[in-house]
Amino acid sequence: MNKAVFLDRDGTIIVDKGFLSDPEGIELIPGAVDALRLLARNGFLLVVVSNQSGVGRGYFGASAVEEVDARFKSMLAGQGVELAGTYYCIHGEDETCECRKPEPMLPLLAAREHDIDIVDSYVVGDKTSDVMLARNLGCRSVLVMTGMGGSDARYDVQPDLTAADLLEASRLISGQEA
Numbered sequence: 407m408n409k410a411v412f413l414d415r416d417g418t419i420i421v422d423k424g425f426l427s428d429p430e431g432i433e434l435i436p437g438a439v440d441a442l443r444l445l446a447r448n449g450f451l452l453v454v455v456s457n458q459s460g461v462g463r464g465y466f467g468a469s470a471v472e473e474v475d476a477r478f479k480s481m482l483a484g485q486g487v488e489l490a491g492t493y494y495c496i497h498g499e500d501e502t503c504e505c506r507k508p509e510p511m512l513p514l515l516a517a518r519e520h521d522i523d524i525v526d527s528y529v530v531g532d533k534t535s536d537v538m539l540a541r542n543l544g545c546r547s548v549l550v551m552t553g554m555g556g557s558d559a560r561y562d563v564q565p566d567l568t569a570a571d572l573l574e575a576s577r578l579i580s581g582q583e584a
Contacts, residue, residue: 407523410451410490411579412513412539414531418550418572420478422532425460427470429477435552437573442487444573448580450527451490453516455539457507462498471496490520507531508538530575537565548575 416422421433458471493512495505504511529540530548540547549565569575
């Protein structure tokens with residue numbers, strides 16, 4: 407079985423600009439590409455799991471999420487980073503669904519599709535909902551301090567690890583000095 411790092415996108419890999427619908431608005435966080443390369447070199451599949459509620463809120467259509475995702479993957483591939491998959495929940499915060507983080511449906515789908523051992527995997531993100539996702543999955547969490555997120559009163563949960571950014575998180579996960 408494979409081990410993976412389930413990664414939040416906005417605020418973890420790219421600068422969180424709110425409801426991103428323009429592919430030209432993607433800005434990689436400094437060090438993110440090096441972090442992803444390090445994780446891949448250490449045998450982790452890279453799986454992006456992200457809430458994109460702009461669709462459910464009526465701000466833009468699902469095609470905008472697909473266009474941003476295509477450019478995002480292309481930008482990473484151009485720098486030698488291959489994602490095993492990207493999984494998005496497009497429902498609004500007030501909608502009832504099983505795919506919005508911290509619900510575990512999307513990572514569990516990825517685990518089935520990519521033969522991932524959840525217990526040997528991590529969730530890395532910039533919000534306590536990402537930490538809660540890790541708890542719901544039964545794996546370890548790393549909270550990074552690069553996004554707009556942070557604490558969410560709905561989730562009173564502490565991360566297993568904290569890191570300044572994704573590069574530090576990747577070093578912690580890979581067992582290297584931060």
